[in-house]
Amino acid sequence: MSKILLVEDSRTQALTYTRVLEEDGHTVEHVTTVAEGVEACIERTPDLVLLDYYLAEGSGVDLCSRLKMDEMLQIIPVIVLTASRRKEDEIKALSLGADAFLSKDCSDQELLAMTSRLVESAIIKASARMQSGSASLAWARVLLIDDSRVYLEQLGHDVTKAGFQVTKAQSGPEALGLLDETNFDIAVCDIVMPDMDGFEVCRRLRKWALEHQWQMGLLVLSGKESKDMLIQSLSAGADDFISKSASTKVLIAHIVALARRIGMVREIQSMNEKVVQHELELEKARWKQEQAEERARFAEELERSNRELEQFGYIISHDLQAPLRTISSFCQLLAKRNADKLDDDSQTWMSHVVDGTTRMKTLIDELLKYSRVKKSDEPPEDVDLAEAVDLAVNSLHAEIEASGATVTHTGLPSLPANRMQINQLFQNLIGNALKYRAERTPEVGISAEQSSPTDGGEWIVSVRDNGIGIDPQHSERIFQVFQRLHTEKEYRGTGIGLAICKKTVELHGGRIWVESESGQGSVFYFTIPMSGDGSV
Ligand code: ADP
Numbered sequence: 240m241s242k243i244l245l246v247e248d249s250r251t252q253a254l255t256y257t258r259v260l261e262e263d264g265h266t267v268e269h270v271t272t273v274a275e276g277v278e279a280c281i282e283r284t285p286d287l288v289l290l291d292y293y294l295a296e297g298s299g300v301d302l303c304s305r306l307k308m309d310e311m312l313q314i315i316p317v318i319v320l321t322a323s324r325r326k327e328d329e330i331k332a333l334s335l336g337a338d339a340f341l342s343k344d345c346s347d348q349e350l351l352a353m354t355s356r357l358v359e360s361a362i363i364k365a366s367a368r369m370q371s372g373s374a375s376l377a378w379a380r381v382l383l384i385d386d387s388r389v390y391l392e393q394l395g396h397d398v399t400k401a402g403f404q405v406t407k408a409q410s411g412p413e414a415l416g417l418l419d420e421t422n423f424d425i426a427v428c429d430i431v432m433p434d435m436d437g438f439e440v441c442r443r444l445r446k447w448a449l450e451h452q453w454q455m456g457l458l459v460l461s462g463k464e465s466k467d468m469l470i471q472s473l474s475a476g477a478d479d480f481i482s483k484s485a486s487t488k489v490l491i492a493h494i495v496a497l498a499r500r501i502g503m504v505r506e507i508q509s510m511n512e513k514v515v516q517h518e519l520e521l522e523k524a525r526w527k528q529e530q531a532e533e534r535a536r537f538a539e540e541l542e543r544s545n546r547e548l549e550q551f552g553y554i555i556s557h558d559l560q561a562p563l564r565t566i567s568s569f570c571q572l573l574a575k576r577n578a579d580k581l582d583d584d585s586q587t588w589m590s591h592v593v594d595g596t597t598r599m600k601t602l603i604d605e606l607l608k609y610s611r612v613k614k615s616d617e618p619p620e621d622v623d624l625a626e627a628v629d630l631a632v633n634s635l636h637a638e639i640e641a642s643g644a645t646v647t648h649t650g651l652p653s654l655p656a657n658r659m660q661i662n663q664l665f666q667n668l669i670g671n672a673l674k675y676r677a678e679r680t681p682e683v684g685i686s687a688e689q690s691s692p693t694d695g696g697e698w699i700v701s702v703r704d705n706g707i708g709i710d711p712q713h714s715e716r717i718f719q720v721f722q723r724l725h726t727e728k729e730y731r732g733t734g735i736g737l738a739i740c741k742k743t744v745e746l747h748g749g750r751i752w753v754e755s756e757s758g759q760g761s762v763f764y765f766t767i768p769m770s771g772d773g774s775v
Contacts (some may be wrong), residue, residue: 240264241358244285246302247275247320248295252343256289256562259347260354271295273302280312286358290337292321292328300335306334316357318350326521334514379498380404380421383458384414384440385429390483394427396488398494411435411443418447425456425497427490428470429483437461438475445476454504456497460490552610556603563603569594598727605735609720612742615657619747622658624665624700628685631665638673644681651687652698654767660743665702667736668763674703674730677758679705690766697749697768705760714753740765 243260247253248271257267268285270276273294279285288306290299299319306312319332322343329340338357339349381403385391391407399405406421408414412434414426426444430437441457448455457479459472464482472480478500481493574581574589581589628648632639640647646669654661665685672683687700709717709724716722718741723734744751744765755761 241266241286242283243267244276244279244283244288245269246273246294246299247271247291249291252291254386258768259350259468260289263354265354270332273297273299273305276302277305280306280315280665284312285315286361287354288315288317289354290317290319292319292323292332294516300332300337303332303337304335314361318353318357321574326518329521330514330518333517335534336510343399348479350659376495376498376502377404379424379501380406382406382408382417382421382426383424384408384426384432384437386410386432387429390429394487394490401491401495403494411437411440414440415443415447418444422451423451423455424501425458425494425496427458427460428477430459430461430472438471440470441475441477454501454508454577457753458493458497471717539629543587549610549613552606556607556610559603561602563596563600567593567600568595570756591675601723603737605733606720609735609739609742611740612660612746614746615660617657619655620658621653622656622661623653624648624661624687627658627661627665628669630662631669634666635670635673638670642673642676642681644673644676644683646685647686648685650691651685651700654698654769656747656767657743660746664743664765665739666700667740671736671763672761674732675704675706675761677705677707677760681706695765695768697722699761699764699766701764703760703762708757708759709753709755709761710757711755714755718751718754 240263243265245253245256245260245267247269253269253271254709257269260267266282268279270279271294273296276288276290280288288302290302291297300333303317303319306315306317313336316338317336318339318341319337320341320343321332322329332340336562339353341353381398383391383394383398383405384407385394386409388409391409395405395407403425406417406423408417411430414428419422426440428437428440428444432440439457441459441744444455444457457477459468459475459477459480460483461468461472461480462483464484469480478497481490544600568591570589574586574593578586625648628646628651632646638644669683669685673681682705684703685700686703687698689696689698713724717724718737720738721734722738723732725732740763741751744767749766750767751763751765753761753763
């Protein structure tokens with residue numbers, strides 16, 4: 240497969256990486272210092288360098304920057320490895336030209352995938368270089384501007400031979416016109432020309448480059464060499480000045496140097512862009528991580544306060560029972576023992592106290608029931624909803640008989656749920672449908688349908704009655720603890736039944752709601768997801 244150079248001063252880690260890479264078919268050369276690394280790269284040109292960030296002798300990134308500055312070696316991809324999670328290290332490594340940055344605790348798969356990806360892309364780059372000829376400056380588009388056709392032709396010929404892409408213009412205006420079609424990398428411009436002198440052409444080309452944020456090298460050619468000419472050229476924006484009397488070789492060497500410089504600047508710019516991009520990505524990842532941690536903290540906090548609240552509800556309900564029993568029994572004793580001494584009013588008041596305590600006991604019992612509805616430690620079991628409805632019908636047998644009600648069900652599935660809680664849920668909903676009946680004979684229908692997979696494929700169960708209905712403005716309130724729409728005299732109750740239903744459904748990951756109008760009957764809906772995620 241590939242020749243990998245491993246620069247790592249820890250023997251144990253070097254052994255681990257070597258084993259992983261060799262098992263994947265690569266050959267590994269291991270060195271421990273920057274100097275050995277440079278030597279190995281120059282002499283044996285590995286396909287990839289795997290580099291430890293912190294070496295005993297110097298920093299691994301020094302080797303990285305040495306490779307990336309070298310025209311022949313810069314094609315070798317470099318992966319920097321580090322145990323550090325410091326963002327600055329990663330940015331520094333990338334800004335010095337590292338192709339990737341991997342944490343030392345990354346998985347073997349990650350390391351191998353990154354290795355083959357980088358080796359492959361280096362091969363593609365190398366073959367592109369080969370195809371574009373020996374000169375690695377073949378990318379540079381050179382615009383030659385001179386009014387002498389003969390000189391222009393000769394220069395064009397020589398510069399093309401040196402491996403550049405050449406375009407020729409015989410005047411400043413012609414050259415400036417060409418900028419609409421091509422972004423030239425280098426312009427070589429004669430000073431003395433009839434329409435527009437070389438200094439003006441230089442100024443305009445520089446202005447264009449600045450406006451277009453384009454790196455363009457400008458080289459001025461002059462028949463005579465003088466200090467004044469040089470100063471004038473540089474102040475017109477030229478990068479270099481050269482006499483026409485110099486040999487073509489010298490001229491081409493200047494063009495090559497200029498092209499290299501531009502290439503380097505562009506490389507640095509693109510590296511900087513990469514670093515900024517990377518920084519942004521890191522920032523985004525960190526932000527996401529913070530958000531996730533914040534959410535986890537919030538969920539934990541919520542869970543804790545819910546647990547506390549449940550416990551509080553339970554303790555309160557439990558502890559209130561004892562004094563209540565005392566009040567109730569002593570009142571009853573008082574009424575019995577002093578029956579002949581108490582007048583009628585006192586007897587009535589006494590019985591109000593006893594009724595009050597009974598009512599309060601019922602409320603506390605219900606509250607206890609509510610606080611006991613909680614997550615079960617057991618995994619959810621498959622609950623046949625039809626069976627749950629039948630059970631509820633059985634326990635409501637007396638009310639059904641008394642009212643002549645019919646309770647039917649159709650299409651009910653089996654679902655992963657807590658059996659006891661689901662039984663209670665149907666008992667509450669069907670019980671209410673019978674309790675809040677209208678003049679007509681009660682009819683209760685229970686059915687279910689499944690939502691489309693795109694909507695989560697959850698089951699929506701409905702309990703429909705033809706009772707007194709509910710004014711829509713109360714459709715949310717009725718699910719809260721102790722919220723009732725009727726007095727105790729009109730309908731007995733505590734206002735806890737639907738709160739228990741809501742808690743049950745939500746513990747199963749579902750929702751509950753009602754659709755109704757006063758006098759029109761009601762339909763209670765609840766959903767139960769199919770996942771059975773163990774949240775019950
Ligand atoms: P309770 O029945 O003990 O009052 P619930 O929490 O079960 O408590 O119900 C709250 C209120 O919602 C009830 O007081 C009643 O006004 C209304 N309600 C519940 N179910 C129905 C229904 N099927 N039809 C009409 N009203 C209902």
